Amino acid sequence: MTDDRYGSDVLAGFRQQRGPAPVPALEVEKGLVLEETGTGFVGAIIAYANGLIELEDRKGSVRTFSLGAGFLVDGKAVKLVKPTPGAAPALRSASGSVAVTDHTARVALPSRIFVEGRHDAELVEKVWGHDLRVEGVVVEYLGGVDDLEALLKEFGPSPEKKVGVLVDHLVTGSKESRIAEAVGRGPYRDDVLVVGHPFIDVWQAVKPQRLGLAAWPVIPRGTEWKHGICAALGWPHEDQADIARAWQHILGRVDSYADLEPELLGRVEQLIDFVTA
Numbered sequence: 001m002t003d004d005r006y007g008s009d010v011l012a013g014f015r016q017q018r019g020p021a022p023v024p025a026l027e028v029e030k031g032l033v034l035e036e037t038g039t040g041f042v043g044a045i046i047a048y049a050n051g052l053i054e055l056e057d058r059k060g061s062v063r064t065f066s067l068g069a070g071f072l073v074d075g076k077a078v079k080l081v082k083p084t085p086g087a088a089p090a091l092r093s094a095s096g097s098v099a100v101t102d103h104t105a106r107v108a109l110p111s112r113i114f115v116e117g118r119h120d121a122e123l124v125e126k127v128w129g130h131d132l133r134v135e136g137v138v139v140e141y142l143g144g145v146d147d148l149e150a151l152l153k154e155f156g157p158s159p160e161k162k163v164g165v166l167v168d169h170l171v172t173g174s175k176e177s178r179i180a181e182a183v184g185r186g187p188y189r190d191d192v193l194v195v196g197h198p199f200i201d202v203w204q205a206v207k208p209q210r211l212g213l214a215a216w217p218v219i220p221r222g223t224e225w226k227h228g229i230c231a232a233l234g235w236p237h238e239d240q241a242d243i244a245r246a247w248q249h250i251l252g253r254v255d256s257y258a259d260l261e262p263e264l265l266g267r268v269e270q271l272i273d274f275v276t277a
Contacts, residue, residue: 023069023077023078023079024078024079025078025079025080025081026071026073026078026079026080026081027080027081027082027083027084028045028048028053028067028080028081028082028083029045029083030044030045030046030047030048031044031045032044032045032073033073034055034071034072034073034078034080035071035072035073036055036063036065036070036071037070037071037072037077038070039063041055041057041063042055042057043055043056043057043061043062043063044056044258046062048082048083051066051067051082052064052065052066052067053065053066053067053080059262067080067081067082068080108136108137108138109135109136109137109138109275109276110160110161111137111160111161111162111163111164111275111276112137112138112139112140112155112162112163112164112275113132113137113138113139113140113163113164113165113166113271113272113275114139114140114141114142114148114151114163114164114165114166115139115140115141115142115165115166116141116142116144116145116166116167116168116202117141117142117168117202118141119201119202119203119247119251120141120166120168120202121139121140121141122247122251123202123205123206123251123254123260124139124166124268125139126251126254127254127256127257127260127268128268128272131272132272135272135276137272137275137276142165145165145167145168145175145176145179146179148165148179148183148194149179149182149183149186152183152186152188152192157188157191157192158191159190159191161191162191162192162193162274162275162277163188163191163192163193163275164192164193164195164270164271164272164274164275165180165183165192165193165194165195165271166195166196166197166267166268166271167179167180167194167195167196167197168196168197168199168200168201168202169196169197169198169199169200169201170194170195170196170197170198171198176196179194180194180196193270193271193274193275195267195270195271196267197261197263197264197267198263199261199263199264200219200225201225201226202264203216203226203229203247203250204216204261205260205261205263205264206250206251206253206254206259206260206261207259207260207261210253210254210259211250211253213233216229217229217232217233219232226243226246226247227243229246230242230243230246235249
């Protein structure tokens with residue numbers, strides 16, 4: 001005997017078939033982050049004219065594409081169309097995502113993201129704060145990565161209580177890399193994700209051009225890095241208050257993800273995805 005799924009109606013199968021789902025139209029808008037499916041290029045719209053858009057990725061590369069189908073926004077297919085004259089653009093958060101204006105902050109998830117210091121936390125809040133509140137993710141800071149093992153033991157990560165950790169100077173052979181590798185072998189390896197950027201300090205994750213610099217100064221070994229940076233730039237650096245003012249000056253030059261290096265951007269987004277999955 002066979003299972004006659006559609007009974008005796010020989011046309012039933014044809015009635016069940018549907019055409020491809022319509023692709024929604026989306027108006028061009030500066031700052032909108034797209035993926036072009038033919039090339040895999042991901043970038044934000046920086047210009048539009050005569051049916052063409054320019055996309056700039058997080059490394060500063062720019063490519064030109066035609067309007068129409070073949071784009072993804074947040075993984076969903078869209079068809080780009082020219083903007084309606086006089087239409088108000090959608091609001092964007094500093095991270096480049098669509099700002100949610102009719103949403104109150106969610107009750108915090110049990111999962112957490114930990115960063116190494118106050119400056120890291122302040123930078124993450126400035127760029128991703130809107131997204132974190134929508135998702136209900138709390139960012140806390142460590143006194144230092146040396147405290148990570150004790151923190152995890154106290155926190156007790158689990159599948160419902162994940163931990164993401166952002167580490168400074170996570171490069172091969174560093175103390176930070178050894179600690180991250182130990183966590184990856186430990187009892188919480190499935191519920192903890194440790195990622196990092198290569199910069200000595202999160203200050204370097206701000207593009208130097210935003211401060212009128214061609215590059216961040218190179219500080220000799222043995223010199224406290226933040227004090228060395230302030231000295232090289234001619235900024236006061238006698239005490240911690242001077243360092244705090246220097247950081248506020250740097251942070252004040254950050255308006256959105258476009259002001260940060262891609263090595264930091266990708267890692268923060270990776271952590272948000274991990275703890276909200």
